[in-house]
């Protein structure tokens with residue numbers, strides 16, 4: 001169907017050295033991405049994990065790929081299965097992998113080979129406090145993050161928690177890549193505002209692709 005509001009080609013906005021926003025890169029594939037997320041969640045449901053500090057995360061999570069990120073009272077970890085059910089994660093769909101590799105390449109990381117995809121689901125009010133992605137063994141490869149559904153404000157900071165942050169509105173189909181000198185920058189998501197997205201309903205979804213091992 002011809003969509004008069006959906007005819008813009010992706011464009012890029014640099015965030016920092018090694019960090020790039022590729023606006024709308026995933027938009028024309030969003031329906032199949034969301035369908036695959038639903039399929040993954042049918043077998044490995046979204047869960048609100050407990051942090052090592054004992055807090056229930058407002059973001060609900062599942063994973064696909066060889067490894068998945070989880071958290072419990074003992075700490076953060078990557079594991080090949082869902083801890084409570086013992087179920088392995090479903091394979092990373094090829095179209096997920098292709099999108100992540102193409103985005104990384106466009107951002108200057110031509111050899112991205114993700115083995116983990118964390119799938120975050122934000123309901124209105126859900127947020128992710130400032131953190132570094134540092135549970136991976138390999139910091140040479142970037143993080144590729146794909147936003148779908150409701151918009152949210154992404155905070156992109158420095159290398160200390162208290163450093164100043166940039167605030168960037170991430171919208172449906174936007175992809176952010178950070179690696180190289182920006183790989184360990186703090187980042188987070190402000191509470192998602194209520195809304196209804198035509199494809200994703202009352203949620204924001206985010207896929208983050210990582211190389212763990």
Ligand SMILES: O=C(O)CCC(=O)C(=O)O
Nearest residue numbers: 118120133145189206208
């Ligand atoms: O939801 C986002 O845009 C960021 C997710 C994130 O930082 C993470 O999963 O580690």
Ligand SMILES: [Fe+2]
Nearest residue numbers: 131132133187
């Ligand atoms: Fe993160």
